[in-house]
Amino acid sequence: MENTSTPVNITINGRELKVDEGTSILQAARQHGIYIPTLCHHEALSDYGGCRLCVVEIDGAPKLSASCVTPVRSGMTVVTENERITESRRTIVEFLFAERNHNCMFCPRSGNCELQRLAYELKMDHLTVSFSYKKFPSDITSPYMAMDHNRCILCGRCVRACTEIAGSHVLAFHHRGPKTMIGMDLQEERSHSTCLNCGVCLQVCPTGAIYNRLRSHYFVKGREHVCEKITTFCPLCGLMCPTDLLISNNQLIQVDGHLSRANGQPNQGQLCCKGRFQVFRSPAGRLLHPLVRKEDGDWVVANWQEALFLTVEKMKAIQVQKGEKALFGLASPMLPMEELILFRELMEKGLNAGYLDTFDGQHFRNLKGTFYGGAIPIRETSWKQVGKSDFILIAGGNPETSQPLLQSIFRRRFMETELRTGLISSLDDVPSFVTDFIHVPSNHLAELLRALLAEVDHLCKKEKQAGKTIGSSGSFPLLAGMGISRDAKSAFTSIARSIAEAENPLVIVDTSLTGMADSNSLNGVIDLARRITPSSKSEPNLLILKPEGNSAGAWKTGMVAQKVPDQADCLKGGLLLMGDESSMGEDILARIHAAEFLAVITPYAHKFLMDRAHVLIPKPTWLEADGTYMSLDGLEQLFRKKTIAPPEGVWATREILSAMGEQIDLKVSSKQEGLFKKRSDPLV
Amino acid sequence: MGKPKIATVWLEGCAGCHMSFLDLDEVLIDILHQVELTVSPVTDYKDYCFPKVDLGIIEGGIGNEEQLEIVRHLRRQAKIIMTWGDCAVFGGINTLRNWIPKTEVLERGYVTSESTVNGVVPIHAEIPRLLDQVIAVNHVIAVDVYIPGCPPDPEVIAYSLTEILNGRLPVLPGEMIHFD
Numbered sequence: 001m002e003n004t005s006t007p008v009n010i011t012i013n014g015r016e017l018k019v020d021e022g023t024s025i026l027q028a029a030r031q032h033g034i035y036i037p038t039l040c041h042h043e044a045l046s047d048y049g050g051c052r053l054c055v056v057e058i059d060g061a062p063k064l065s066a067s068c069v070t071p072v073r074s075g076m077t078v079v080t081e082n083e084r085i086t087e088s089r090r091t092i093v094e095f096l097f098a099e100r101n102h103n104c105m106f107c108p109r110s111g112n113c114e115l116q117r118l119a120y121e122l123k124m125d126h127l128t129v130s131f132s133y134k135k136f137p138s139d140i141t142s143p144y145m146a147m148d149h150n151r152c153i154l155c156g157r158c159v160r161a162c163t164e165i166a167g168s169h170v171l172a173f174h175h176r177g178p179k180t181m182i183g184m185d186l187q188e189e190r191s192h193s194t195c196l197n198c199g200v201c202l203q204v205c206p207t208g209a210i211y212n213r214l215r216s217h218y219f220v221k222g223r224e225h226v227c228e229k230i231t232t233f234c235p236l237c238g239l240m241c242p243t244d245l246l247i248s249n250n251q252l253i254q255v256d257g258h259l260s261r262a263n264g265q266p267n268q269g270q271l272c273c274k275g276r277f278q279v280f281r282s283p284a285g286r287l288l289h290p291l292v293r294k295e296d297g298d299w300v301v302a303n304w305q306e307a308l309f310l311t312v313e314k315m316k317a318i319q320v321q322k323g324e325k326a327l328f329g330l331a332s333p334m335l336p337m338e339e340l341i342l343f344r345e346l347m348e349k350g351l352n353a354g355y356l357d358t359f360d361g362q363h364f365r366n367l368k369g370t371f372y373g374g375a376i377p378i379r380e381t382s383w384k385q386v387g388k389s390d391f392i393l394i395a396g397g398n399p400e401t402s403q404p405l406l407q408s409i410f411r412r413r414f415m416e417t418e419l420r421t422g423l424i425s426s427l428d429d430v431p432s433f434v435t436d437f438i439h440v441p442s443n444h445l446a447e448l449l450r451a452l453l454a455e456v457d458h459l460c461k462k463e464k465q466a467g468k469t470i471g472s473s474g475s476f477p478l479l480a481g482m483g484i485s486r487d488a489k490s491a492f493t494s495i496a497r498s499i500a501e502a503e504n505p506l507v508i509v510d511t512s513l514t515g516m517a518d519s520n521s522l523n524g525v526i527d528l529a530r531r532i533t534p535s536s537k538s539e540p541n542l543l544i545l546k547p548e549g550n551s552a553g554a555w556k557t558g559m560v561a562q563k564v565p566d567q568a569d570c571l572k573g574g575l576l577l578m579g580d581e582s583s584m585g586e587d588i589l590a591r592i593h594a595a596e597f598l599a600v601i602t603p604y605a606h607k608f609l610m611d612r613a614h615v616l617i618p619k620p621t622w623l624e625a626d627g628t629y630m631s632l633d634g635l636e637q638l639f640r641k642k643t644i645a646p647p648e649g650v651w652a653t654r655e656i657l658s659a660m661g662e663q664i665d666l667k668v669s670s671k672q673e674g675l676f677k678k679r680s681d682p683l684v
Numbered sequence: 685m686g687k688p689k690i691a692t693v694w695l696e697g698c699a700g701c702h703m704s705f706l707d708l709d710e711v712l713i714d715i716l717h718q719v720e721l722t723v724s725p726v727t728d729y730k731d732y733c734f735p736k737v738d739l740g741i742i743e744g745g746i747g748n749e750e751q752l753e754i755v756r757h758l759r760r761q762a763k764i765i766m767t768w769g770d771c772a773v774f775g776g777i778n779t780l781r782n783w784i785p786k787t788e789v790l791e792r793g794y795v796t797s798e799s800t801v802n803g804v805v806p807i808h809a810e811i812p813r814l815l816d817q818v819i820a821v822n823h824v825i826a827v828d829v830y831i832p833g834c835p836p837d838p839e840v841i842a843y844s845l846t847e848i849l850n851g852r853l854p855v856l857p858g859e860m861i862h863f864d
């Protein structure tokens with residue numbers, strides 16, 4: 001809104017106020033600390049005017065008006081509270097209770113419900129109308145959210161959030177009159193719908209109609225007002241979304257995004273399924289004591305000193321026996337920088353390890369193996385460009401697995417600004433926001449990218465000559481041999497044109513491409529990004545998605561091996577593995593199976609570790625430790641404080657690594673910041 | 685004039701409201717000194733031919749014909765009727781069966797439940813018939829005081845009783861109302 005709007009004089013409850021033209025009565029009242037109850041209104045959403053809880057009296061008119069959708073008018077006199085208004089509000093709440101099943105004693109939202117709170121506030125101590133007892137279905141097909149239509153008050157917040165914030169348009173009102181229900185797509189169940197399980201509907205729902213299946217009743221674990229609210233961020237991917245965590249009794253109860261606060265992030269406070277729901281899942285049983293494997297193969301509980309001593313002694317013995325480079329270290333790129341740096345020091349300086357890597361090291365090496373990675377560092381632009389670019393080209397595949405939230409941003413931007421997004425992929429998974437898709441076998445990807453570059457060049461030249469774009473470069477013959485369909489050819493032209501015409505296009509490299517040792521394609525895509533970047537910019541319009549939460553941070557510590565030993569004789573000696581809760585899966589089996597001695601520092605006792613390891617050392621989860629994480633573009637680093645305490649007796653990771661260091665007279669550095677201070681350094 | 689007389693009845697409910705009443709601790713003794721408790725589950729008085737009372741207190745929703753009769757009779761005998769708890773005020777947790785046809789409820793309870801062998805739905809002149817739906821007390825008789833809560837906190841119960849003893853009809857302030 002322009003600041004040129006003239007102030008308007010109005011009177012609310014006898015107070016004379018000056019407010020900007022165009023504000024609603026509700027906004028004006030809130031700006032001046034005057035309370036008006038609301039139900040369908042939500043700060044982060046457009047106004048709907050459906051519930052009429054916010055009614056006020058204007059100029060003594062007999063008909064009350066909904067203040068959330070009534071703009072102020074000069075000279076207006078507003079009354080927000082009198083008997084008639086309260087009566088009207090109480091009647092509405094009574095009807096809402098009578099309409100569906102609001103027996104709070106078995107509702108997971110009780111004690112933390114906006115409808116219930118309003119009933120209390122309006123002193124609704126009984127109903128004057130009778131209940132309808134109409135049965136509505138519930139949908140428990142999603143593992144994350146349950147939807148009980150019997151508690152829905154049809155406020156439409158979820159519908160607006162799904163459209164306006166998630167850009168998903170999954171939710172809508174279905175049926176009419178008393179049969180009205182919130183439905184998904186064409187009346188699908190949630191699990192069969194196009195729902196992304198981002199949970200923004202759950203966060204805005206004022207009642208218990210949508211609730212989190214991965215936590216229990218508020219009554220059991222703590223209601224919102226007895227919980228501690230911690231403002232932090234989600235470290236599960238490089239977007240580092242700001243979050244509010246609710247904690248009660250040292251337990252995580254709820255994760256909320258900053259919907260109502262302008263946070264400058266292109267995701268507008270939305271979270272993804274990982275950050276909102278998957279954090280509640282444990283991948284395996286929690287490891288609470290160090291475990292040591294006996295000669296006969298059985299596990300025994302060991303004390304900390306014993307287990308750490310044994311690990312270091314064993315490592316040293318292997319080194320003596322097998323020579324210099326017989327020790328290895330492997331760490332999760334989900335871990336914070338501090339832990340990774342200590343790990344590196346211990347392994348490199350202390351134990352003279354032959355090889356140190358992260359789970360995602362291959363991505364780093366593939367990038368390093370490109371012309372740019374090798375000769376000139378690869379610079380990247382800020383990930384926040386996804387909110388500003390006017391054309392986006394994704395090379396590789398659906399960014400869903402690594403950065404799930406990007407989908408929502410693209411979908412929303414498509415609805416708002418008709419943002420076009422191209423995808424070039426050898427996979428068939430085409431997310432719904434993609435406007436132009438080229439399916440290309442991976443062995444032709446590099447060629448295709450070259451052809452695209454030529455086409456863009458051609459179009460730009462033409463543009464300069466004739467003042468407009470025309471024709472094609474004749475790169476079509478090139479496409480002929482690549483097994484590209486007719487449709488894809490028009491997508492090719494469309495992508496080239498969009499790039500040529502865009503003022504601020506962006507090239508995104510997905511992890512499915514960096515995961516392949518295909519330096520030609522990677523070179524091609526980096527070339528393309530450099531070509532489309534205006535010369536005035538210091539960084540190319542290039543964003544490389546990273547596989548894990550702190551991949552960028554891990555890469556910046558310099559701990560990722562530049563070269564790895566042959567698969568055949570990899571990691572045969574002693575291996576120290578440091579894991580986290582979410583990225584450590586059986587896919588690392590191939591890298592650890594040959595180890596002669598395997599010690600693991602991990603929060604969870606995964607089955608595959610119980611089968612193979614020799615020593616298991618517990619560690620805190622990310623919620624239980626503090627640490628610094630880096631955004632996926634490597635441009636931002638944030639420190640998060642410890643949220644809850646680890647289980648009793650479990651040492652902090654830093655204590656574990658320092659204790660191991662002391663045993664070999666290694667003083668691990670206490671001052672760590674210097675190691676990753678130069679923020680603008682390229683990652684690769 | 686003697687002490688004010690009170691009758692309390694326990695209809696379709698879990699006795700939680702009466703437990704909350706007993707949970708008043710010392711306050712209970714004070715209150716009992718001031719009133720005469722006539723018919724009540726607490727006095728184990730099983731005859732529902734109440735005397736005239738000043739205050740009739742009802743816990744529980746109305747689910748069968750006997751309960752219907754009890755509340756009607758109590759209304760006639762009591763000057764003030766107070767409902768305790770969500771069941772009496774709204775129908776409460778008992779209304780879960782209102783979403784299911786009565787015959788199905790009876791079948792499930794007496795015949796198809798897993799532990800039942802050769803079950804039949806009992807019919808006998810002495811067994812009160814189930815109503816089609818559980819109803820809140822104020823949908824059958826006039827109620828003067830509403831104390832929702834599942835159960836209401838002892839403090840809220842104490843408040844309601846002391847207000848009445850002091851000659852006022854209590855209306856709960858917002859912070860004393862709760863539905864769970």
Ligand code: SF4
Nearest residue numbers: 102104107110113208
């Ligand atoms: S949604 Fe709110 S009002 Fe409805 S039953 Fe749950 S807590 Fe009670």
Ligand code: SF4
Nearest residue numbers: 152153155156158205
């Ligand atoms: S599900 Fe929740 S947010 Fe959606 S309309 Fe119903 S009450 Fe409102």
Ligand code: SF4
Nearest residue numbers: 234237240241272275
């Ligand atoms: S997008 Fe990334 S940072 Fe945001 S909630 Fe999801 S995993 Fe966490």
Ligand code: FES
Nearest residue numbers: 040049051052068
């Ligand atoms: S908040 Fe204004 S109508 Fe619902």
